[in-house]
Amino acid sequence: MALPPEILEKILINCDGKTLLTARNVCKLWGDLVDYLSKKTPLWRWCCHEEIPKKELTQYLIHYNKEEPNIWFYIYKNWMTWQNIHDIRFETVLSPAEIPRITCIDVFEEYIAVGSEDGRVRIYDQYWKPLVITRHQAEKVSKVTFFYSDSILKIVTAFSKAIIIDDLFGDGYNHLILEDVVSHSIYKNYICYQKHGGRLTIEKLTNSNGRLLEETWFTRVYSPKNITCINMWNGVCTILISNDVRKVNYVSKNILPASEYHEKCLLNFSSIPNSLTSQQTHHILRDDIIIVLYRAENLVDKEYMEVIMLEGGSKYVKKLFNTTEVLEATITCICLYGNTLVLGVDTGIVYFYHVPSWKHFTIKEYAKRVIIGKHPITNIVVRETKNHRKFYITSSFNIHEVIGFSTYF
Known part of the structure; x- marks a missing residue:
């Protein structure tokens, strides 16, 4: 005997997200009941906050249109789908855009920005229709980044010694050049940039009072120490100074210019063969993961990857992998x-x-291996929609869209 819809509602309202997704596919009655509950209550929002780790959920929210009425359902469905990458169906599509010597790429909402060695930045829509071409300097574009400032979409173009901030479709009046910049990082409407000489500055990007930047915090790092890597993420700026990790909460109400770091951690990197100390590449992922690649100048020796998991305060855990032995190649890009x-x-x-826990991560257990071409991979960025995740993967010559579709739910 079938249960009355009222009883089914009381059962479903107490189910976890995975059960609800399965219930939607049982039959039309069950599907209609779950959808009705979704409209009646913030059902999927509860599931997202209860089941998705906070750091992951923060990243997903950036990629969705906040006006989407079913945003929480799509976030949860995609997250649950990608728990098992083996069940993802991948399609690879070559971009129709012909761009010489690609150096960088960024995507945001329906826009794609591609930088090249000749100094040009080309803006496309999601269907690769050309929209804008800019060229501020006749030199290699090292990085392009979209961001919103006071509801105006802007783009930051980085060169070897400067970064330039523009309105995406502006008239040229809101145009700012920061000279002598070595590196930078952006999160939402904040930017942290390092200048020659060791000065590090965090500023808020704004359009108020005719200004584009408002200084939030700064410091100076003196020789012989040097700033190795910086990363802005979710209100925290993580700075690696040689082997010293320091963090600044740049949205804190108590922050003042030149105020102290709110967290410090001294790292002890792994002992590796001396031949591999000549080349080191550091990546800060979010605010809790640092990846270091050790590589020799000659291509005969092996490459090692060290994963450092920051646990707060002075605590951390690390792992070391021989990447050449497993992948039979050297890593050129991490996302x-x-x-x-x-x-x-x-x-x-x-x-x-798939990395549900970094403490259990091993480089041997990859879920999917996709062959893009024969050239080194230089950039990987992601656009997520309600139906799939699309990875824009570039070499110096091509851009491929690797699209992951769910085979369930």
């Missing part, structure tokens, strides 16, 4: 999106990992 780690290598292959 972390939610619970998915993507590694691009110099042989044109991309490896997808």
Whole structure:
């Protein structure tokens, strides 16, 4: 005997998200009941906050249109789908855009920005229709980044010694050049940039009172120490100074210019062969994961990857992997999106990992291996929609869209 809809509602309202997704596919009655509950209560929002780790959920929310009425349902469905990458169906599409010597890429909502060695930045819509071409300097574009400032979409273009901030479709009046910049990082409407000489500054990007930047915090790092890597993420700026990790909560109400770091941690990097100390590349992922690649100048020696998991205060855990032995290549690009780690290598292959826990992560257990081409992978960025995740993967010559579709739910 079938249960009355009222009883089914009381049962479903107490189910977890995975059960609700399964229930939607039982029959039309069950599907209608789950959808009715979704409209009647913030059902999927509860599931997202209860089941998705906070750091992952923060990243997913950036990629969704806040006006989407079913945003929480789509976030949860995609998150649950990507718990098992083996069940994802991948399609690879070559971009129709012909861009010489690609150096960087960024995507935001329906826009794609591509930088090249000739100094040009080309803006496209999601269907690769050309919208804007800019060229501020006749030199290599090292990085392009979209961001919103007071509801105006802007773009930051980085060169070897400067960054330039523009309105995406502006008239040229809101145009700012920051000279002598070595590196920078952006999160939402905040930017942290390092200048030659060791000065590090965090500023808020704004359009109020005719100004584009409002200084929030600064410090100076003196020789012989040097700033190795910086990363802005969710209100925290993580700074690696040689082997010293320092954090600044730049949205705190108590922060003042030149105020002290709110957290410090001294790292002890792994002992590796001396031949591999000549080249080190550091990546800060979010505010709790640091990846260091050790590589020799000659291509005969092996490459090692060290994963450092920051646990707060002075505590951390680390792992060391021989990447050449497992991947038979060297890593050229790293992307972390939610619970998915993507590694691009110099042989044109991309490896997808599901990482529910970094303490149990091993480089041997990749879930998918996608062959893109024969050239080194240089950039990986992600656009998520309600139906799939799309990874824009570039070499110097091509851009491929690797699209992951769910086979369930």
